[in-house]
Every structure is written in structure tokens, then in C-alpha cells.
Amino acid sequence: MALQRRRRGALLTAGAAVAVLATGGCGDEPPENRGSESPETPLVTALSQVRFANQGYVEFGDLAAQRAAGMAPDDPTSPLYGYGWSSTAVRQGVVRRTLGLDGGKADRALQIGRGRSAGRFDGADTAAVEAGARKLDGRKDGTIGPLDRWRLAPDDRIQPTGPLAALSPAGEFNVLGVGGGTVVRAPNGALADELTADGKGDTLATDKRYRASAECLGTPLAALLDSDLTASGEVGTYVLAAGVTGTDDARLGQTACRTALSKQAAEIVAEAVRERLRTGRTANAVPWSDLLTKTEVDVVTGSGPTYTVRLTATSRKSPRLILDLTRDGDLSTLFAGPPSLDHEGYPDSEARSSLRILPLGLPE
Known part of the structure; x- marks a missing residue:
């Protein structure tokens, strides 16, 4: 599935029902800028391979856990097919025959970027890929x-x-990194170098926002993480993440x-x-309450510490609904901050007392 980046700067324009909440500033902001040690999960381990310079859109698939579930x-009919390796999955048959890379047989997959992307597979058959590279007249070129x-x-x-x-x-296969079960x-x-941090230096796993997001998701079977965009398209101040969890494909959580x-x-x-889940609608005028059921919203603290708003739910519509909502941009509107906040994300007393949340998708 070709993923196209949807710019969400429109949320910041005048007259919008809600605006993106900027969360920098002072007040009770945690002092540390890097996540501290906490139990490693497959998602945190995957993020430790991505250098911090590539903050932005990240896909992740725990393919071994999907098989266990x-x-x-x-299998293209699998409910989570392609998440973590979407650019490769759309040409999987050709990639397997031509290069020897059978992405769906790996243990974990990670992809950064939309459109023209880069990807990483752990637990892959590297001998088959090296043989395929030789057939394509590839040559070893350092490390x-x-x-x-x-x-x-x-x-x-x-x-x-x-x-x-x-x-x-x-040209997403111009350069390969191969060795030790990793492609x-x-x-x-x-x-390619940005996906081989090997847990060293500043990575997405040491960035407080991505680390907190990964810890909040826990051990997802598949996940998407994305930094918000400012009106000018620059990386913003928070990370929005979504994941599908569960140990049984018949009972998956969002x-x-x-x-x-x-x-x-x-x-x-x-x-x-909470208010939008009760009364709001998506951009396509579908009530959130029709899409997500058994919803719970709470605030959790990451190891940074960084505060995270967490939504847990189920869906009768699709086992991958929360991922599709994130990919298509709907989830960013659900999690947008109300318009009566100041620039730093801290409301003054007057704004706080007069706070009124408008359900998205409905005219005022």
C-alpha cells in the first residue's frame, strides 16, 4: 500500500473547530529530554535502530507475534498485512523471486517515511538476499x-x-545492509545508515516522545508512530501513535x-x-461511537517522564481500524487539543473556565 503523507497544518488555521495542542514550554514539564531505562519491548528495540534524525513517520510490525496470534x-488477506513493510509488501511476490527477500517470513519489520521509504527486516534469510543481490549484479561496498x-x-x-x-x-532497493539475520x-x-544505529547514540528509543509512545502502546502486533506537523510542515511537538494488540486474532484491541x-x-x-468519542464524528461524518467501542481514555507517565494520553478500545468494524485511522489522518483530529489553549499548551484561567469542546466534523 503506497502511503502518502497528509499534511495536517489545516488544523492550525483560523476558524478550525480545534487546533493542534503545542506542548512545549514551562510549568510542570519534566526536566529530562531523554527516556530512562525501562523494560525493552520489540517496538522499543526496533526504535533503537533508528537514528534520531529520522523522527517522523514510522511503521512497525511484530511479525513473529502475529504468527503466534x-x-x-x-498472506495478503491477513488483517495486519503490510504494516511495518508496506512499500515492500505491495511488490512482495517480485521481491521474493528477484531478491530473495521474503518480508512476511521475517520476525520484525520497520519502515520509515511515506512515499519513498527505507525499511528494515530482522529475522530474515540473509543468505537468500545475498544470493539475490549477486544475481542483480550487486557488489559489496563496505559496511x-x-x-x-x-x-x-x-x-x-x-x-x-x-x-x-x-x-x-x-529506487528503494538501491542500497542494502545485510548480516546477522537483518536486511x-x-x-x-x-x-540505510539511519536504520543501523544498533542502539548507539541518539535514537528514536532515547527520544522522550517516541519512547513514551512506544511504552504507552506496550507490545503491539503492528503500530504506526508519527510526529505532528506544524502549519509549515516542520516536525512539531508531540508524537501520535497507534497499535493493534492481542494474543488471539479473534480478540484484538485498539x-x-x-x-x-x-x-x-x-x-x-x-x-x-472523551467528549469527541461521545458526540463527535470523523471527517467523513461517521460517529466515533460507531467505530470504537469499550473506550477508555487515561493519562499515563512514561519513563522520561513524558505524559501520554492513552485511548484503548475495541472495534467491530475492522481489526486494524486504529491503524487505518492514523494512516488516513482521522486520528490526529480525534486527539487534537481544544482551541482555547495558549501557544505553549497551558490554558490561562479564563480560557480554562470557558473551555468548550466542539465535536469534530460538525458545524458550530
């Missing part, structure tokens, strides 16, 4: 972190024709988390989310 990650670098094409070359075009016309694919060497740097700001966002 009765799903087949390599990327702890992995051997294989170059199939120059950095950022677009592939209009030929076998590499079948893998990805956008990294990327359009250029620099981006979890969504949104970070905030103050407890007060988190409580206000939580209040807004």
Missing part, C-alpha cells in the same frame, strides 16, 4: 553499522525499467497514544478526546 504475515553494504545502484537513482524497477521504481533497504547509503509535556495539557487533551 494465528495470523500469517505473508553500514554492523552490516555489510551491498550496492545495487547509485544513491537516489530512479529505476524506470529493468529488474530493479520491478523491486521499486523509486536493510534504502534509496541511498545515508538513509490502542492510541498522544504525548504531551505537561500533565495539565495531557488532561485537557484527554477531556477533549
